[in-house]
Amino acid sequence: MKIAIIGVGNLGYSIAVGILGQKKEIGCKSLYLTKRNTSSLNHFDKVSLIKTTTDNRRAVKYSDVIILAVQPTQLMEVLKEIRDLIDPKKHIIISVATGRKISDIEALLPQGVPVIRCMPNTAISVGQSMTCISANEVAQANVHKAKSIFNALGETMCIEESLMQAATVICASGIAFWMRLIRATTQGAVQLGFHSEEAQKLSMQTCLGAASLLIDSQSHPEQEIDKVTTPSGCTIEGLNEMEHQGLSSSIIKGLVTSYEKINQI
Numbered sequence: 001m002k003i004a005i006i007g008v009g010n011l012g013y014s015i016a017v018g019i020l021g022q023k024k025e026i027g028c029k030s031l032y033l034t035k036r037n038t039s040s041l042n043h044f045d046k047v048s049l050i051k052t053t054t055d056n057r058r059a060v061k062y063s064d065v066i067i068l069a070v071q072p073t074q075l076m077e078v079l080k081e082i083r084d085l086i087d088p089k090k091h092i093i094i095s096v097a098t099g100r101k102i103s104d105i106e107a108l109l110p111q112g113v114p115v116i117r118c119m120p121n122t123a124i125s126v127g128q129s130m131t132c133i134s135a136n137e138v139a140q141a142n143v144h145k146a147k148s149i150f151n152a153l154g155e156t157m158c159i160e161e162s163l164m165q166a167a168t169v170i171c172a173s174g175i176a177f178w179m180r181l182i183r184a185t186t187q188g189a190v191q192l193g194f195h196s197e198e199a200q201k202l203s204m205q206t207c208l209g210a211a212s213l214l215i216d217s218q219s220h221p222e223q224e225i226d227k228v229t230t231p232s233g234c235t236i237e238g239l240n241e242m243e244h245q246g247l248s249s250s251i252i253k254g255l256v257t258s259y260e261k262i263n264q265i
Contacts, residue, residue: 001145004032004063006056006078008041011096012069014125015153016050021127022152023049032059060085065145068095068105075100079108088112092142094149096120098168099265102136102161114139116146119164120153121172129154130171134161169258177254182207 003019005012012033019028033041033052041052053059060066060082070078075097086093092114095105102115109115116139120131131150135143135158143158150156159167182203189199213224229236 001028001065002030002063003028003065004059005067005069006034007070008033008035018153026148032063034059064090065092072097072099083109094146114142119167121175124153127153131156132167133158165262173258
């Protein structure tokens, strides 16, 4: 693949680093990076695979996979700038612009262009993103290319585009929700006697361990809960109190509220 990333901000930069680290597995022959001011990309100059430019059209001309990593408000303008260069038989468009539907992108491109919509989260910067992918009909045969790129940056899941708003809440907003849960656990640990640095380390590693248990064992959360709850023990006592105070219902209500808001936007 000859790849171009249009708009190398924080997200585009993370994608570029992931591609660079897995270039053989992805099969990347060249990587164009575009930005209005490329001075922050100067350290890539010594990498033969990478070419940096302010010229979006040049990047498109010499690439076949075009990753649109611009802000949603800039997406339409960029598409108008490059659309006359897009060849349905050559190019694949991958958009990571939040909230922009495949139909919005198709409307500004030649008929028959493969369009793939991807929704990563901020954990992409550490190679642990949960990226959801949907595609138009002509792009179905090329979804594996998007998966190979984003699997280098975490995990991927192909979903119907109608679920993309919900996926944004679970995965993108979800990062903030999990951060708040870790913060709450940290505050509780401080109240129980730990210094703040110790408390946060305990909370973070325990959260990572819980997720890792489920990933490795492929078991249900309740199965793992059963392993640490003994009759009349402190764990079940704490869990029951959390549920009495509305832990699960509050989380579900929060997710539904975020979903309702994103649909208003």
